[in-house]
Amino acid sequence: MIPAGVSIEEIFLLAAALFVVLAIVMFYRAVAGPTTQDRLLAVNVLGTNTVVILALLAAGLDEPWFLDIALIYALLNFLMAVAISKFTVERGGVL
Amino acid sequence: MAGNRVLVPLSDTVTVRQTVSYAVRSGLEDADSLEVHLVVALPHDTEVPEGDEQREEANQLLARARRWLAEDAGDADVTVESAVLGDDEYLFGPRDYADAFEEYADEHGVDLVVIDPEYKPGVTSSILQPLERELDAAGLSYDEAAVERPARHERLVGEGTERFDRYFALFWISFGFYLVLGDPTYWFDLVTGVAVAGIVSASLANVTFSFPLDRIESPIRTVRFAFYVPYLIWEIVKANVAISVVILRPSMPIAPTITRVNTRVRSGLPLLALANSITLTPGTLTVRANDQRLIVHTLIPSAREDLFDGSLERAVRFVFNGRESARIPSPRERGDAEIIGGDEL
Amino acid sequence: MSRTDTYDDTYTESQVIMTSVRIIAPFTLTYGMFMSLHGADTPGGSFQGGAIIGVTVLMLAFAFGIEPTRRWLKNSFVVGLVTAGVAIFIGTGLATIALGGNFLEYDAFVETFGIAHYWGMEAIEVGGVALIVAGVVITLFFATAAGFTPDGRGEESYQAEVTDDD
Amino acid sequence: MIEAARFWAIVVLVVAGLFFTFVSAVGVIRLPDIYARAHTASQTDTLGAGLALAAVALALGWQQASVYTVLLLFFVFITNPTAAHAIARSAAETGIEPVTADSATDDGSPDSGTGAPDRNSSEPDAGSDVDGGETA
Known part of the structure; x- marks a missing residue:
């Protein structure tokens, strides 16, 4: 039984809004730190959240190409986490 | 010099035959008698199911090497000892091998280790370079056997099918992925798919x-x-609920500990699968994966118990080695799991 | 039991990271090329495709070390990539002029060869944008990784000039 | 009927995804040190993201875009733990000491150097060994 007046698109948009709120909450950790890794972790989580938000928007606004961006964002997010955690290590790991 | 004692680690490579004769030749150059120690280092101990099979292969290889030695030595004064190393421990990285060789060398007063350039113990890829470094660190002198180029050529031919397999497999994986992304009925996608x-x-x-x-x-x-994926997802959901309950409780009863678990999976893909599965299961986080020694941070006691029970490890062993090898004792029973302090990270 | 002491001289990336990069790399490379080739269909497609190809290389560089990757991927190859991108871009543009249109006026192709507008776009997207973006991402990364030593400067500025054409 | 089932399945997935992301956010804010935070940040969040993406895939139905969503799902599931491992490893490499149950009970507060001076309202009574059988 689908409730009247509620569409799936609206649910997705609402969920995306709530995800944004959660992302803002997590932003506290990105600002507060206190270590580089804490910030990195927070940004990584924010990145995952962004991917989800993009996917929800893709479904909610019916713009499938948002998913392309979400995929790229996920890739860059992974690369960012690996790269920065590599370079925070003493000797820079490779550089 | 009265006599040389050399240690020759063997593995089933195309250059092993030449290595043995090199060891004899070079050993007899500056001494009139030679004592050759042929050893095979086993990557697995006898506890794991594939250990027996490997032991059998090792003994066959040793028997062959003894025959070769007898051929090469002719009437020179060569004595042969042979041994299988590592059946009471789990050899993993180059350092473990170097340690095992050093221990053996100390025991038998060996002066020199002759290494096969293609030395490849077990199933893992060649570890020659790191092995040499570890031998250096262990203070053991070594010599890389001078094997001839034909052997190298032979190796490439021998690896031909293997290389083909790799290209073939990756080609179809990539092509399949491309068609999943695109439209398999559109000629443009088919043509560019092949090219890509x-x-x-x-x-x-x-x-x-x-x-x-x-x-x-x-x-x-x-x-x-x-089959493993649904099981993993089930584990993830289960553990997630447990961790959510703990985190959302106002008192937040967490008990973080650092544990070390020595796993019995191969490096590379199996290790990735296990480490990532451990990380994906909330409550446990792989902090380090130095070869088979995983340092795992656990958040709540129940997660730690699950880790020590080794259900994920068994599942990963099932995926890569089959049902037989999944029946191994849990890390707790093996004594491979311990809680360590945070300073040992 | 800490075994890090002797590993100092050869710091390698964790096996976990290395293996997952090995697994992901072919998929991202395929995906990047897919996006480049279908760039004309989606907004910004080729740019992202090129970026993914570039990022794949960077990922490999992180996992395997920058020097081995640099050796694997010849410097001249990367420069060639960018040059080819620029050449295709300009070539397509000039071809339209040669056929009596304006720079990059694809309609000229339609009249002459009877092929759709789409293919001119495709050439620009694939050749022009994707190759250049991938090449620039890789080049910039390796140039940065090499550090700004005076003897490396000449090469960098040369590459910067090439990329300015975009 | 099928439409209704799909609708409710989507709602449930989205809500569950939101819940786990919420837990993740709470964990990231409350937990005492980087290693503990990595638990929720990488794993609970991965599940939350996975559920939300599954909802999207379900909503998009049988079309090209949902293939992308499933790919995204797999990608997130492979890369997130790897990223968490990378971060935790770098933390260990730089010598950040974890808060452990022992160190917390010794003197009531974890030793300094854990880099968590802002554990204001969330003093974990880590010494208490509760919830032993929580995981069923």
Whole structure:
């Protein structure tokens, strides 16, 4: 039984809004730190959240190409986490 | 100099025959008698199911090497000792091998280690370079056997099918992925798909597959992996609920500990699968994966108990080695799991 | 039991990271090429495709070390990539002029060869944008990784000039 | 009927995804040190993201875009733990000491150097060994 007046698109948009709120909450950790890794972790989580938000928007606004961006964002997010955690290590790991 | 004692680690490579004769030749150059210690280092101990099979192979190899030695030595004064190393421990990285060799060398007063340039113990890829470094660190002198180029050529031919397998596998993986992304009925996608898959397999085949593919085993592993995924997801959900309960409780009763678990999975893909599964299961986080020694941070006691029970490890062993090898004792029973302090990270 | 002491001289990336990069790399490379080739269909497609191809290389560089990757991927190859991108871009543009249109006026192709507008776009997207973006991402990364030593400067500025054409 | 089932399945997935992301956010804010935070940040969040993406895939139905969503799902599931491992490893490498149950009970507060001076309202009574059988 689908409730009247509620569409799936609206649910997705609402969920995306709530995800944004959660992302803002997590932003506290990105600002507060206190270590580089804490910030990195927070940004990584924010990145995952962004991917989800993009996917929800893709479904909610019916713009499938948002998913392309979400995929790229996920890739860059992974690369960012690996790269920065590599370079925070003493000797820079490779550089 | 009265006599030389050399240690020759053997493994089943195409240059092993030449290595043995090199050891004899070079050993007899500056001494009139020679004592050759032939050893095979086993990567697995006898506790794991595949250990027995490997032991059998090792003994056969040793028997062959003894015959070769007898041939090469002729009437020179050569004595042979042979041994199988590592059946009471689990050898993993180059350092473990170096340690095992050093221990043996100390015991028998060996002066020199002669290494096969293609030395490849077990199933993992060549570890020659790191092994040499570890031998240096252990203070053991070594000599790389001078094997002839024909052997190298032979190796390439021998590896031909293996290389083909890699290119072939990656080509179809890439092509399949391309068609999933695109439209399999549109000619443009089919043509560009072939081109893209060609480029991808040519550039990345040897990067992606660092291990030899097995024509029979690899597809079976893929199938078994498909069974593993639902199990993993179930574990993840279960553990997530447990962790959520703990975190959302106002008192937040966490008990973080650092634990060390010595796993019994191969490096590379099995290790990745296990480490990532451990990380994906909330409550446990792989902090370090130095070869088979995983340092795992656990958040709540129940997660730690699950880790020590080793259900994920068994599942990963099932995926990569089949049902038989999944029946091993849990890390707790093996004594491979311990809680360590945070300063030992 | 800490075994890090003797590993100092050869810091390698964790096996976990290395293996997952090995697994992901072919998929991202395929995906990047897919996006480049279908760039004309989606907004910004080729740019992202090129970026993914570039990022794949960077990922490999992180996992395997920058020097081995640099050796694997010849410097001249990357420069060639960018040059080819620029050449295709300009070539397509000039071809339209040669056929009596304006720079990059694809309609000229339609009249002459009877092929759709789409293919001119495709050439620009694939050749022009994707190759250049991938090449620039890789080049910039390796140039940065090499550090700004005076003897490396000449090469960098040369590459910067090439990329300015975009 | 099928439409209704799909609708409710989507709602449930989205809500569950939101819940786990919420837990993740709470964990990231409350937990005492980087290693503990990595638990929720990488794993609970991965599940939350996975559920939300599954909802999207379900909503998009049988079309090209949902293939992308499933790919995204797999990608997130492979890369997130790897990223968490990378971060935790770098933390260990730089010598950040974890808060452990022992160190917390010794003197009531974890030793300094854990880099968590802002554990204001969330003093974990880590010494208490509760919830032993929580995981069923």
